[in-house]
Amino acid sequence: GENVEQHPSTLSVQEGDSAVIKCTYSDSASNYFPWYKQELGKRPQLIIDIRSNVGEKKDQRIAVTLNKTAKHFSLHITETQPEDSAVYFCAASLRRQGGSEKLVFGKGTKLTVNP
Amino acid sequence: DSGVTQTPKHLITATGQRVTLRCSPRSGDLSVYWYQQSLDQGLQFLIQYYNGEERAKGNILERFSAQQFPDLHSELNLSSLELGDSALYFCASSVNRDNYNSPLHFGNGTRLTVT
Numbered sequence: 001g002e003n004v005e006q007h008p009s010t011l012s013v014q015e016g017d018s019a020v021i022k023c024t025y026s027d028s029a030s031n032y033f034p035w036y037k038q039e040l041g042k043r044p045q046l047i048i049d050i051r052s053n054v055g056e057k058k059d060q061r062i063a064v065t066l067n068k069t070a071k072h073f074s075l076h077i078t079e080t081q082p083e084d085s086a087v088y089f090c091a092a093s094l095r096r097q098g099g100s101e102k103l104v105f106g107k108g109t110k111l112t113v114n115p
Numbered sequence: 116d117s118g119v120t121q122t123p124k125h126l127i128t129a130t131g132q133r134v135t136l137r138c139s140p141r142s143g144d145l146s147v148y149w150y151q152q153s154l155d156q157g158l159q160f161l162i163q164y165y166n167g168e169e170r171a172k173g174n175i176l177e178r179f180s181a182q183q184f185p186d187l188h189s190e191l192n193l194s195s196l197e198l199g200d201s202a203l204y205f206c207a208s209s210v211n212r213d214n215y216n217s218p219l220h221f222g223n224g225t226r227l228t229v230t
Contacts, residue, residue: 031216032216034218034219036221042223043117043205043221043222043223043224044158044205044221045117045221046218046219046220049218051216089157089158093216095216100163100165100170100171101146101163101165101170101171101209101216102160102163102171102173103148103160103219104160105150105157105158105159105160106157107156107157108157
């Protein structure tokens, strides 16, 4: 089955710096890669996603890149702000016929942005 | 608000007991997913239902079972509870139509404490 590795497990940056979180996946057939942000005690919320037919996607200060050959994808946050502090999860999934979809998450990265 | 409703918010019970967690998906979403999040752990996929039928299974214990009803709400049943079952249980839903991955929208979770 799919396995997703995420690094680093913790990341501390100064406000205004960039943050990069990297993930690798094992199933080359996976075709959907979302990123979720989870603040303490709250639900995970989708911040950006990318599909396997796209190499890069941007949304304001966040961007995601995908390298299908190497089976890895990364989240880039520029001009970090204290409110970016949270746990970030990457995930990978393969949508199969019949509606089957197993979204497998990495173990998360705790990002701390210091003012 | 994600539109996914989970009840109850908190549940405290004793070892050996049985509990039922309930989830109402967003209007129009056909798929329901259950995830377990233990302390300092990522999101562990348990099971997925699509339009009333089981579609994908993760590392769900035999003591756990779930179902999705005709009105698309879902219940997760946990029996013979052990201390290690204490966790935050999330339900998520997605449209999941055709062969196209759609984002998962998470509920606020049910925090289960087994004493």
